[in-house]
Amino acid sequence: MSAGTPTAPRARATGTYVTYAVLVLLAVVYVMPFLIQVATSFKTEADAAANPLSLVPTTATAEAYRTLFVDSPLPTWFANSVIVTLFVTTGRVLFCSMAGYALARVPFRGRALAFAVLVAIMAVPNVVLLIPKFLVINQLAIYDSYAGLIIPLLADASAVFIMKGFFESVPASVEEAARIDGAGTFRIFWSVVLPMARPAVMTVIILSFQASWNELNHFIVASQDPDLFNLTKGVAQLASGALSQGTQYPLKLAAALLMTLPVALVFFVFQKRIVNTTTGAVKE
Structure with missing residues (x-):
């Protein structure tokens, strides 16, 4: 058995990890706008303007949905x-x-x-x-x-x-x-x-x-x-x-x-x- 043989499985494992890391990164980039959309829909007007990319509302509220269903033709x-x-x-x-x-x-x-x-x-x-x-x-x-x-x-x-x-x-x-x-x-x-x-x-x-x-x-x-x-x-x-x-x-x-x-x-x-x-x- 040659001395370099054990490196082959490690190289394949490293390639697999890199591939998964890239796929996870792409998935996060793809899903992030949707998550921002969901989070912003539960924010107040001021919170959404001050922290537009935050995934956690400072004060969670469903006022936007109430307005849509009650005060709009939605x-x-x-x-x-x-x-x-x-x-x-x-x-x-x-x-x-x-x-x-x-x-x-x-x-x-x-x-x-x-x-x-x-x-x-x-x-x-x-x-x-x-x-x-x-x-x-x-x-x-x-x-x-x-x-x-x-x-x-x-x-x-x-x-x-x-x-x-x-x-x-x-x-x-x-x-x-x-x-x-x-x-x-x-x-x-x-x-x-x-x-x-x-x-x-x-x-x-x-x-x-x-x-x-x-x-x-x-x-x-x-x-x-x-x-x-x-x-x-x-x-x-x-x-x-x-x-x-x-x-x-x-x-x-x-x-x-x-x-x-x-x-x-x-x-x-x-x-x-x-x-x-x-x-x-x-x-x-």
């Missing part, structure tokens, strides 16, 4: 966000999965062109479409309505792309077996293929929920009625000092925290169900 904003997000997420799962299956499995003239247009749409920045979107919404007479908030968001090119990719990975023998049993195209999609696409569906649910919950630009051009404000639009209004004078750091960060929690909760609930497998789909 409950209305929250309800609007829930309504829009539930309809948009459900619609995207349904329509985007159907479109993805059609592009992946249903032969029709112009399918390649339709997919090329879909990819091109994904490359267009959303801000470019704001004015045309406003003109269409206004022309359809759905401006300042839930229909105007929901309908333009029911389809998403990225979700169609995800569903198409997953459907293409499903063995064709599964559909052939169902077709031999007398199932039609929609029955195969709904009863056979879609249940197998649960990982992709969960991914679309998470992405759609997050996107519709955090959407702002669309809601700016789709309505101006305060009764139709959602959380993002309402919190943006708070950030401009809508309720009172001063920095309002506790109020603003409390509202931002309440807006963040549902998205984080949905992600942690569904993340373990994103498992890409089709095991057991084909009987031998």
Whole structure:
């Protein structure tokens, strides 16, 4: 045994410790703004201005939350966000999965062109479409309505792309077996293929929920009625000092925290169900 052999395990251990130390440091840097947000939401106005980065409030208070729930339209904003997000997420799962299956499995003239247009749409920045979107919404007479908030968001090119990719990975023998049993195209999609696409569906649910919950630009051009404000639009209004004078750091960060929690909760609930497998789909 050579004299330098024992140094190899020590070198690997040192490398492991350094790697973990770097990862811990990155995690702290990533989580720190969220911790500051939580701590500041329980501070007084003066404490937040004097010690903005402190993680421990000098005098803990829930005044910011009381103001939001009692003296602001936040409950209305929250309800609007829930309504829009539930309809948009459900619609995207349904329509985007159907479109993805059609592009992946249903032969029709112009399918390649339709997919090329879909990819091109994904490359267009959303801000470019704001004015045309406003003109269409206004022309359809759905401006300042839930229909105007929901309908333009029911389809998403990225979700169609995800569903198409997953459907293409499903063995064709599964559909052939169902077709031999007398199932039609929609029955195969709904009863056979879609249940197998649960990982992709969960991914679309998470992405759609997050996107519709955090959407702002669309809601700016789709309505101006305060009764139709959602959380993002309402919190943006708070950030401009809508309720009172001063920095309002506790109020603003409390509202931002309440807006963040549902998205984080949905992600942690569904993340373990994103498992890409089709095991057991084909009987031998």
